[in-house]
Amino acid sequence: MPTRLKWLSIVRSPVGATATVLVLLLALLAIFAPLVWGAQAQAIDTSGTQQGPSAEHLLGTDALGRDVLARVLVATQLSVTLAVIAVVIGVTVGTLLGTAPSVLPRWAGRIVVGIVNIAVAFPGLLLALFFAVIFGVGTTGAVLAIGFAMAPGFARLTQTMSAAIAGRDFISAARTAGVSRLRILVRHVLPNIAEPLIVNATVAAGGALLAFAGLSFLGIGVQLPAFDWGRMLSEGLNRIYINPAAAFGPAAAVVIAGLAFNLLGESAASVAGGRVAIRRSAFLPLPTTHAVPTESTESTDTILSIENLRISYPTHSGPVHPVRGVSFEIRVGEALGVVGESGSGKSLTALAASRLIEPPGVVTADRLEFNGVQILTAPEKTVRRLLGTSMAMVFQDPLTSFNPARRIGSQLAEAAQEHQVMSRRNAMERAVERLQAVRVPAAARRAEQYPHEFSGGMRQRAMIAMGLMNSPKLIIADEPTTALDVTVQRQVLRLLNRVRTETNAAILLISHDIAVVSQSCERVLVMYAGRIVEDLPTAELYTGARHPYTRALLEVVPDLDTDRGQPLGVIPGRPPAPGEVSPGCAFAARCPLATAQCLESDPELAIHSDKHRVACWNPVEGATRLTLPEPSTAAAHTQDSPIATLGGTR
Template sequence: MPPTTPPAVAVARTRENTVDPVLEVTSLSAGLVKGSTVQPILTDVNLQLGAGQTLGIVGESGSGKSMTGLAVMGLLPKGVTVTGGSIRFRGTELADLAEADYCRLRGKDIAMVFQDSLTALNPTRTIGRQVAEPAELHLGLGRAAALSRATELLGLVGVPRPAERLAAYPHELSGGLRQRVMIAMALVCEPSLLIADEPTTALDVTIQAQILELLDDLRGQLGMAMMLITHDMGVVAGHTERVGVMYGGSIVETADTARLFQRTRHPYTAALLGSIPRLDSDRSVELDSIPGAPPELGDHRVGCSFADRCTRAQPRCREQTPELDLADPEHAFACWNPEPETAPAAAGPVPIELSVRTDASAPLVSSVPAASSVPAAWSVTSSPPVIELRELRKEYPLGRRLLPGREVRTVKAVSGVSLQVRAGETFGLVGESGCGKSTLGRMVVALEDASAGAVLLEGSDLSRMSRTELRRRRRDLQLMFQDSFDSLDPHLTVSESLAEPLEIQRQGSAADRTERVGQLLDEIGLPRSAASRYPHELSGGQRQRVGLARALALNPKVIVADEPVSALDVSIRSQILNLMRRTQREHGTTYIVISHDLTVVRYIADRIGVMYLGVLVETGTSDEVYDTPAHPYTAGLIAAIPVPDPRVAREKERALVRGELPSPVDPPSGCRFRTRCPLAQDRCAEVEPPLREFGGTHQAACHFPLIDPVA
């Protein structure tokens, strides 16, 4: 190891363990066999993993990261076979192991945690039986002994009152608890290798932080090796010692985590890091974005698979496939024209992308200054609100009322939210799933009726409008959906989908509409030939562009974007976020952006509202809220965000917000956050805290705020 590497603990551990790796994957290739042809899916994958170490595999969808995990588990999908290379696990060759021998290994020595705990657990069996099953199978324990082992494990993974939960069925548990059960199931036999495939992707940030912390602790306690497969650079930075970055079915760069983030060599890794919005990134500058879309799995071509999207690409990159140069096992990358090696940046909270950008000769997609409108947007405080919510409430009845007079229990999705959004402003709404933010968004665009309170569009109450009036006014209120596949009719072409709002609102002649569709396509950066395409013929990012174009078609005053980039790959997100900001500048549209992702909201929003269990707990400009959070919940949320910088991530405090969201059927009395709040006192249970002023536009509802209120 070169002496220049910072002597981090993690690195020292690497050196010890390279002597005797638990898992060693050498030039592994796998492909889909179709008759006599083989469609390559993994090419030349090299990995090493020592005991007690965590290896992060990062990549976007289709990069082959999950396939790598499945290959090690011997669980490749039907038709896909290992075509070359070796997988050595503690000296045993797995690549050609007989299925019967694999069965003895799986669940005992190698275990896996899947992403979706609802489908990975058997819904018809109790969790006790499911956790006990591997112990019965592999350890030969009797039913009772296995169950007591299961209880022990459930306690270890932090399931409260484990003995009582043994008889519970998976659907009776929350997502976070189910994920813990899956981890317990994987750990019953104390495996020496745990493969976690996107273990926290389906979870909220506060739960994610807890689960990752748990996995870290358990790895230390049990001394096992862990392979953490994820798309999130932040997760990797905080929880791994070594990282393999995958793209197009191969490892393009692998190094110690600290080194990979500080001295990134592969242009893909560099571009990926540059395109992630961060809490401390400069909002006046557009995000870097990687053009195009990642290749699909099995979409093989000659040369470097990243060449088409790479700013450093040379003719050679399209002709010869670069191989992972293993000369320096500490830092290997597959690139003909890597980023120049930079000296490790001085310690301190210097964002990584600076080290990438210092290379002025080849900027990764120019960082266009986002014009002066961003600071200007906030000078519009005096302009009248476009959207005003007054004590807005939404309650859904649980079940039907059969007998008159009987009290019907309700889910309190939104409980009295008041706020104003001004013209040209972007209001970001954040909160965990189930906090009512999507319901609120749908009420703003009149797709849900309010149970009480009012939504005012330019001063007029939506619920008081006649049907025809409302129908006409809908042109000013548009919704942009999360899932661009579901929000576009699969039977309509792009031009038909884009023309539909114009037809409905009877705008222009057929020729005008065709022209408008063309304009819209120009605006969102799709070629006009895309008009005749069907949604499934576009990539995810392109579909989301069409979704945005459809929302823009009527030139609405307000666009509510519900998780606009959550379904997209990391490298595509920044494209869409930049596009949303650009179109807003040009049209002066007001945005309400709903997201669980605080970094996304931080980047795009001028003002932010934090929701918890149906109430707005804090609101203010994004600087006010992120720099000096007043509510403990906001502070906890911010602390839970994985930061794509190992130096920052490792110094982070442990998760601040513990536990899970209480049921919205019976929300806690007083302050709704008190059950999870580290600062809660008796008063919090008795009095519901009102919104208090914290200077400027900053308001928060807390009895014991983290900063002092004004007056």
């Protein structure tokens, strides 16, 4: 639903319509009441003081004979204005505090988070009174007191929502493009959390009205000769037994105004998808990386060189290693495919190569070199510029990879503006050219559309176009054809191949589907339990694969000769979790060729023949067919359901 129509739907519900009418009435009173009833509210009549309700004065008069109802109506302007100003202060300060850890150094960010955590633990009214003492008695002090008292709640809300947004693919794409943390915050994070912030600010306006009334009632808010509802309530309460209407008028105004803002906020929350809960959010430190410094490789033909890459995550029982000693190279213009079951470490390896491993992950490597630069030890500015211009990421789900709050064209143009010092107009022209290059029809018009207006295939094309904005030397495609029908899959794969041919960019294609990799790549890496178990040319995949796991993956994929009357082939058992890897070969428990040696020692990835490496003590020889247990037998040997089945290895 378009944003404008979505917000207009508020008035369709009885609660939303009532709240909208009340808020509009408050706005009209705030604007016009001083003009219409201002003179009457200030007119002093010493002969008619302390009168009760009458036809002339519906709520009676005060100690100076002024009409109470007129004063209540005129006080709407000051009461509502001060509440809105306080909310603006609270949202602004809270947003700054909540987003500060994203742009400040780690030590400073932790200090800010600690201060917010302490402030949130105190009741809001207590904080307001504390700040009122600091800022002094009066209107200005009350506004600042209430605004700063509201800030910790909005800071916590901003921290929570920012942390949720930070894990989205379009944030990772922006990081890969080399966008600075401040620009990511302003252009990508804040627009996506603005809606719930506005909803919560609307609800908070009602609370601010009540808080102001409370401070003025206590005599530390609005001071004479100015007056608001709280000041009038304090005056009316002194003679409540003589003229209850004098206290009832401002009290009713506070209740109605507060109810109007709260109901409007509740209605807006239901339209926006529910109120955003304020939860505890721990500060996430920056990614931790370590590496043994090494000299740059001399070969100019290698674009990515990885040696002994390890990724670890801390757990209660010690660190686990989902990637264990991965080593490989990609040369200029080469298409390298990586296959394996879920959890084998394919995507983590690619994320490590692009410096996108999130904390508390720790990346170590003897060499992690991209385009001649050691990206684990090079300065952050150098790495950001290098990855932003020479590496492109095509993620699995393009809908989450694009910022839903921004148009496609502006997102493509951002990379060029960041690294090529282009004007906005020139960057948009380049974005349109890139969309045309990936065969997006009516590219100029589509560049002005939002991601949800694109089909799945067109979003994937736009994601590839984004990667081409800065002429990359390496394109990492992580499951680029997942959830696409076979026709669109073929189009995307052809597009990637055409881009490689035209730009001489290397491609790292990650997929569960071994058939997709065999049709698109020149070389295949087979990963299992965080290690590469086989590295071979695609031409030898079906005839020369030597590792039992590679053979098993090939044999569970049905073809035209598969007997449809028989159960589909499966690999029995399941891959081990990162913390469950045994000392021997990780595939031994599922391998029909395993021996005692396989259970005791993990084989190294050794050269089997020219351009062919395999890690196995008992490699399959020739075209021997690997005999897999029948599905029923496999199920009898393990309590886990089979994982690898037809069409891929999900």
